Amino acid sequence: MAVAGAIIGAAVGGWMNDRYGRRSAILIADFLFFIGAVIMASAPNPAALIIGRVFVGLGVGMASMTAPLYISEASPAKIRGALVSTNGFLITGGQFLSYLINLAFTKAPGTWRWMLGVAGIPALLQFIFMLLLPESPRWLYRKGREEEAKAIPTENLPCPRGINTVMYYSPTIVQLAGFASNQTALLLSLVTAGLNACGSIVSIYFIDRTGRKKLLIISLLGVIISLGLLSAVFHETTSHSPMVSLVETSHFSNTTCPDYSATAKTERWDCMKCLKASSPDCGFCASPSNKLFPGACLVSNDDVKKSCHKEGREWYTRGCPSKYGWLALIGLALYIIFFSPGMGTVPWIVNSEIYPLRFRGVCGGIAATANWISNLIVAQSFLSLTQAIGTSWTFLIFGVISVIALIFVLVYVPETKGLPIEEVEKMLELRAFHYKFWEARPKPSEKGSAA
Incomplete structure (x- = not known):
């Protein structure tokens, strides 16, 4: 239900960003997230818990596309990628922290209420701090408020405050690999969450040095190898x-x-x-x-x-004892190590850079909505697939999808490293699509000389 809410939040968030601004959209997202956390923590029945999950999802979906967009528009080009990656690090760091909190509350009275309710604290803090930050200067410029836009010192703006199936189900995947204890599975999942956060730090360092496209290619190559290893390990686990x-x-x-x-x-x-x-x-x-x-x-x-x-x-009850269980953990760790610095953060950066200013909110909303719909499909089908065709074949399917993603990146994705957002728009306007490859259109003067 949270993911379903995120789909709606991302779709509405795109329109809201263009209509009311990036800052307002983040404030609304924080408010929705806080209300959702309060409802979940105090839920008297399952229906109320579901309503709270929907509220949280609405906030997550709205923030998922707005935060990278806000940071991107308010950042200087030379460190834009690093700042948007910092947002990704804080998200993955938050996931790591959530595993620690869950572990701490496993023995506490009202355990799940504390786990869900504490999520309202960062939302409340971000709401307060966002009140101290200005609106996106590029959005102000588009709305004709040029004097306000010029008055904002963009060089000194701080930034506010992903794989999802692996993070959702990492305790289950650990159990499928042959680790029976729930607490052991949660502890090992804590390690994977920590690796995810560390990967985001790698992205912060390399994104503006190596470039977006190279990071994506390296990331996907590692993901494909990791999924191949996981598929092979789970095949051996189930057949022996x-x-x-x-x-x-x-x-x-x-x-x-x-x-x-x-x-x-x-x-x-x-x-x-x-x-x-x-x-x-x-x-x-x-x-x-x-x-x-x-x-x-x-x-x-x-x-x-x-x-x-x-x-x-x-x-x-989920997986069987196996001498290959630690290999599965290595495969899972490698997957996260490769995914987090590239595919975990770069798509959000590229999506915040490539759209024309007049359509940036709507297009970002469409991209985020597509992301959350895919997220919902994979999250809802993962366990069913493992039961129907086996864990090995499930990871193999993910591997094939990753190969397709690699081909897509090689063919379609432009490099935007170090370019001001306006220059990115001009660069894409000069490109035409021929035979599934980007090619530069000849300039008018070139056409005349060729004639």
Whole structure:
């Protein structure tokens, strides 16, 4: 519901940016986010919680396209990329902080209310600080308020205050890799969030030195390699999972997985087949001596889970024990290391630079809306895909999409490093699209001399 709200927020935010200005749009986004956090923290029922999520989504969608645009228009060209990347760093740093907060509140009374409610604090702080900042000088200029625009010292403006599926589901991916404990999964996810934040720092340093396009290409090449590694590791994990033992299963009386009891060829059952049973859901209780040895296939519920843990065994419901689990973590870490400095920040920078001033808000809104729609599709389909075709094939599909993205970047994306926004607009006006490649149009004088 938060992502659905973000789609609407991004779409409305584009129109609002052009109509009322960048600063006003950020203030409204902060207000919506704060209200959403308060509603979620005090929610008396699921319906209220959903309403709060929608409010938060509206604010996130609006801010996601407005903040980079505001920073870009108020920054000098030589450090514009670094400042917009700083925005990305603060977002990823916030994600890292959220994992720490969640970890701290796991044992607190009213745990989830604190987790959701504390999100209102940064929104309130940004609302207060935004009141001290001026409107975008370029927006003022477009509205005919030239004297106000000239009076703003753009050289000294501070900047206010992504992969999403991997960040949403990183605890789940860790469990799919064979780490059973929820707390272990959360701790390892904290590491991935930290890597994501560190990647944004790399982007701040290189974006105005290396350029936008090179960072995108390097990023996508690394992402493709990482997804290939993840696909291979999960293939090995699923095809070499521990077997189900009739003796181990019989040890837990009256809790055997019904599908396992009904089959005649129990010797062919392994952990993965046990977890795919659906009448009802089943779990795998690993061997107490070695989790890679044959274990028990049991009905999945809290009582059975406790019985399994009492004997010093690990309980698995998402992924199976595997000796390749650490390789999956390495693949996940590499994915984030490569994604964050390039694909995590550069698209927002390029989108804030390439559109004509008169359409910049609307076009940025369209781009952000497309981003959030894609985000919703991937977020809602990820778990279903892992169950339907397996984790390995799911990551392979993402890898193919990344290859297509690499081709797109090589063919279509222009380099805007170091150019004032007005110069970027002029550069693109002189370009024509021929045979799927950008080519410079000949100037009028060149046409005459050629004739």
